[in-house]
Amino acid sequence: MRLRSLLFVPGDRPDRFAKAVASGADAVILDLEDSVAPVRKVAAREAVAAFLAEPGGGVRRFVRINPVDSGMLDSDLAVARVADGLVLPKAEGAVTLAALAALSERLPLVLPIATETPAAIFALGEYTRSPVALAGMTWGAEDLPAAIGAQTSREPDGSYTPPYETVRSLTLFAAHAAGVPAIETVYPAIADLDGLAAYAARGWRDGFTGMMAIHPAQVPVINAAFTPDAEAIARARRIVEAFAADPDAGALQLDGRMVDLPHLKQARRVLALAG
Secondary structure (H helix, E strand, C coil): CCCCEEEEEECCCHHHHHHHHCCCCCEEEEECCCCCCHHHHHHHHHHHHHHHCCCCCCCEEEEECCCCCCCCHHHHHHHHCCCCEEEECCCCCHHHHHHHHHCCCCCCEEEEECCCCHHHHCCHHHHHHCCCCECCEECCCCHHHHHHCCCCCECCCCCECHHHHHHHHHHHHHHHHHCCCEEECCCCCCCCHHHHHHHHHHHHHHCCCEEEECCHHHHHHHHHHCCCCHHHHHHHHHHHHHHHHCCCCCEEEECCEEEEHHHHHHHHHHHHHHC
């Protein structure tokens, strides 16, 4: 499943669903949680159910359900179990995943938001033993500082403070340890597309394979950042071809530089992401 861009859309705004689908996002996330007021939850489920009953148009459709301890999960799952995936907020490792699995014998792929509580940070290594199939792992920089009374997760220039850089890194490594895509969190400055491009490029550089979006205008920028360019694809092909021509080599010289087996692994990853 290719997940370069995942665009949030409030579940109680069906007037925005078509625009989200037409944005070019690889997936839309129909939100039943934070963007929907409690009095609008029923209306949101009804709108999402109607949308999921129609053909998807080639776009993956995820539903962000409410947390497992919210008392709303049965109602959410009655709607969301026919989606392509579930986004699971406030995930705290194996305990949360087991609680979700106990509610339904058949679940779509699950994308946990794995860093929204203090306890969640200490459970990041548990996703290697997930009792449900994962679509990936992602993190968030908003709920966690609120949970611990931090004033912000960001420096004045928009970069993350050290605690949240650590959380980002741990999520990145936890996703790769679990063998699933690492999805970068949202960039909240909707109008700052240059800043978004730099942020998404950093995510690609560091090993994330996709990113969540909060506005359709962000989708083309994110897709571009997480799609290998022609130069990267050409170099990856040269590396793969060089090792194919000398399969017993542990290291080779290519374009005046040494390449070894980690470079081969990365080259194969680039080609896989390029399709």
